[in-house]
Amino acid sequence: MERLTATYHLSSKPEDIEARAVALATEQSLEMPLSALREDWGVGDLLGRVEAIEPLGADLFRVRITLAIATTAFEAGQLLNMLFGNCALQEDVELIDVELPPALLSAFQGPRFGIAGLRELAGAQGRPLTCTALKPQGLSPDQLAELAHTFALAGLDFVKDDHGLGNQRFAPFAQRVRAVNQAVEKANRTSGYRTCYVPNLQGGPKEVLKQARIAREEGIRAVMVEPMILGLPFFHELVEELGVPVLAHPAFAGQRIAPALLFGKLFRLFGADAVIYPNYGGRFSYSRQTCLDLANNARKAWGHLRPALPVPAGGMSLERVGEMKEAYGPDTMLLIGGALLSAGERLLERSREFVERVASPG
Amino acid sequence: MERLTATYHLSSKPEDIEARAVALATEQSLEMPLSALREDWGVGDLLGRVEAIEPLGADLFRVRITLAIATTAFEAGQLLNMLFGNCALQEDVELIDVELPPALLSAFQGPRFGIAGLRELAGAQGRPLTCTALKPQGLSPDQLAELAHTFALAGLDFVKDDHGLGNQRFAPFAQRVRAVNQAVEKANRTSGYRTCYVPNLQGGPKEVLKQARIAREEGIRAVMVEPMILGLPFFHELVEELGVPVLAHPAFAGQRIAPALLFGKLFRLFGADAVIYPNYGGRFSYSRQTCLDLANNARKAWGHLRPALPVPAGGMSLERVGEMKEAYGPDTMLLIGGALLSAGERLLERSREFVERVASPG
Structure with missing residues (x-):
């Protein structure tokens, strides 16, 4: 046996x-x-x-x-x-x-798209992918769309909902997804970039599957979920139905399971194409070694499972882009949220700087 | 606001x-x-x-x-x-x-049956309810049914699946539920008791909803789930569809959320009729005060929410029945698993002793 x-x-x-x-x-x-x-x-x-x-x-x-x-x-x-x-x-x-x-x-299919699929979506090879988060909670669909439009003009690969955006009344899922996605597509037509908006699905299975349908109808090309809130068995089942890459957010974890195992292996096993986790040196307390082990687990050869993309995040800044590129290499996604928003009126410039720093050699 | x-x-x-x-x-x-x-x-x-x-x-x-x-x-x-x-x-x-x-x-209905509903199922007032667990993993449906038959003859109120019984090949859900439930119903006809078999639902939403349908078709009157494995939003949605009382098992918890809050309040808020938790002095490390706070949260007045039944468990023994009755009072369910099975050939007698100790005054 x-x-x-x-x-x-x-x-x-x-x-x-x-x-x-x-x-x-x-x-x-x-x-x-x-x-x-x-x-x-x-x-x-x-x-x-x-x-x-x-x-x-x-x-x-x-x-x-x-x-x-x-x-x-x-x-x-x-x-x-x-x-x-x-x-x-x-x-x-x-x-x-x-x-x-x-x-x-063999009972688990793992990521359906993985690193290669996310690179194909972004049309980007040989460099880390870039991502930011739409926040704060409380903005209207139009306000979020305006932010997303700016991020997309700057050429970020992925603009995701903050994990705190659920189906709240101030920005209901359907209206938000439509407004933000249209703003991003409009920017793409102007800029020639292929920025991808990634809405956050949240709730019980009925609600999440309904949101997934709405996303599909809007032409959404990737989604985010919090597997520990949704429940990992539901997450595993959901991935099968989505048909688009899924970014997994770590919220509500914190059991005594090593992060390198939970996010690097189990999230990948159950189908995450990319795993977001708190990087060392940010607002959270994971060590550098924990983060590198996690990234290694997500990407290394593991049976028939496609590699998943590590997404270090949580209080990252433009100043750390070089260091993170060096630590993680090209097969990673760099996620900077609040530090871009802090630019205020200079949001477009700051976002462009992020894109350029990631694209520049070395 | x-x-x-x-x-x-x-x-x-x-x-x-x-x-x-x-x-x-x-x-x-x-x-x-x-x-x-x-x-x-x-x-x-x-x-x-x-x-x-x-x-x-x-x-x-x-x-x-x-x-x-x-x-x-x-x-x-x-x-x-x-x-x-x-x-x-x-x-x-x-x-x-x-x-x-x-x-x-008001957005949450809480327990649909609660303590009163579980008492009605058991036909028992003024005393703690009794429960045991079918185990170990690996027994066939017939072997589990034989154990359940004995427990039912002894007059236990609830005979539940061990949380380790999923949909494994050695006892697939449909065959297990049918065999065990029929054995319990047969014992009930002999004994005049109203023992209730409580199968464990496990898996993603599709699988769990399928199991719930099978249970309904077999006339099952209560079920168990592990909300932290299923995911709490799915648990909350599931309760609405079940139509029978649900016992919530604590497996896969362990985040830094106070047990009195997680099991006593949040599980109740999302619809648990009974909450199983590791009692003090067993194989787990919760303090007596933690357990009493948890039980108090489960039962106390809380808006429109029905009270949920606390189910202290985890290495309990017959010798502790008196002490537990004194600690928790009548509105509780006493769950003794392994200590009954240890009786071997004397399983029926030991189970009867459990039932009698709980029923006896003081």
Whole structure:
């Protein structure tokens, strides 16, 4: 019976770690006292197995556990349940990494477009893609459209809704998408650029699928969602129906799952074409190494899965473009939001400067 | 413009707390540099406001922030986004409590059945309800049905699937639900009890809605889901379609949201009739006070919302029934899983003892 491998960090006294690791392997599989298991049930292979325990420091261990892939039902929700269901509630556990054998990996299609698809949309090769965010909340569709028009004139590849734009009354989804997209297309006709507006889908499945239909009717070529708010099984199902690339925003994450795994691997597994995450040195606290590991996971060879585009963001500035290009290389998307808006009357110039800095060699 | 209040715990040096609180209020609302806000945008009322900062101990503060309810779009996904979207990624922030004004609360129906509905199903008043879990993973539908038959003969009110039972090949949903439900109904005809089988729905919306239809066709009278895996906006939408009470299982939670808020308030707000959570003194680490606060939130008067039933669980034993009755009072459901299965050949007797201990006065 084939097995997946899940790697956890476990906080424990050294004298307790073996028992704690077995308890975790049990919790994440048969979830009952081992003394109560009956031989004639024939479920022994389904019990999680502790494969390795490695000390990492004072009272911290890396523990590798294997689980029978049959328990995942080859489906996103139950896979998450097996990896981090009950133990999500145990504060001494952090999920660090996951290795899936081909028989399980083949159940997931991953990104439908990936890096190549996003590059094709943008018509850009050999350089990072550029993106900004429409905000703040509270602007009307026309106000957002005006901002988007300026960004598009400057030649940004992607202009996305801020994740805080839902279906609020001040800018209802249908009106917003129409107004912004028309403004961007108008700018494209003037400028010759191919700026792509990326609306944010938000809500329960009925509402999100309705928004996806509206987006399709408006000719939208990429969308954004927050997979942790929507739920990863719904996200996985949605990607199949969208027919356009999807940018995944990290809002509402924060469980004890390593960001490199959650955003770099799991979001990609479930179909994200691009993964937005808080870059080091911004308003959030991820380390440089965490961010580089995340980007590496998103892009590296992984079975049949297309590579996903890393999108470091969260308080980035024009001054950091050179450094980010150096850190991430060309297969990345640089997302600068507030720092462009801060230009006020000089928004077009500042946005052009962003585009030029990204396009310039070195 | 009406506002909701969100209370956070913020880790900060005292000299930085005021700026940190303002940054949090900004992150969770307009999400841009305040210096970049234009007067003519007219969005000032949508900016989060710091209402109070209270020291809680060394470098820890309770911070109350108000947000304009218009930003929530009166919808589950966007409400979560406002409360704990980006700041979920900031490790110095914990979401502690939420107060919703009537204009926002009225957008959510909460439990459709609540405590009264679950009592009516069980035909039981004035005592805690009883529940156990079918496990382990790997049993066939017939093996699960045999266990369920025994539990039902003993007179348990609810026999639920373990949360680890998805749509796996060893016990596909349709076959499992049919076999187990028929076994329970057969036992009910023998015993005169009204045991209710509660299958677990798992997967993306299409799959879950299909499972809900199957359950309905089999005459299932209550279901279980894991809202954090399904996604809370989908959970909220699903409850509207189910037509039967729903038990909410806590798997895959573990963000920095106080359990009393997440399980006691938010799960209830989005429609959970009963909320399962790890009781103190079991395999999990919640404190007694956390558990009592959670139960209180689930049951207390809250606008038009029906009370939800607290279901303390996670390594509970027969020996603790008296203590739990005293701690939680009658409006609770006691869930004992593995400790019953440990009885082996004496499963029926042990299950009867559970039922009797709960029913006995005092």
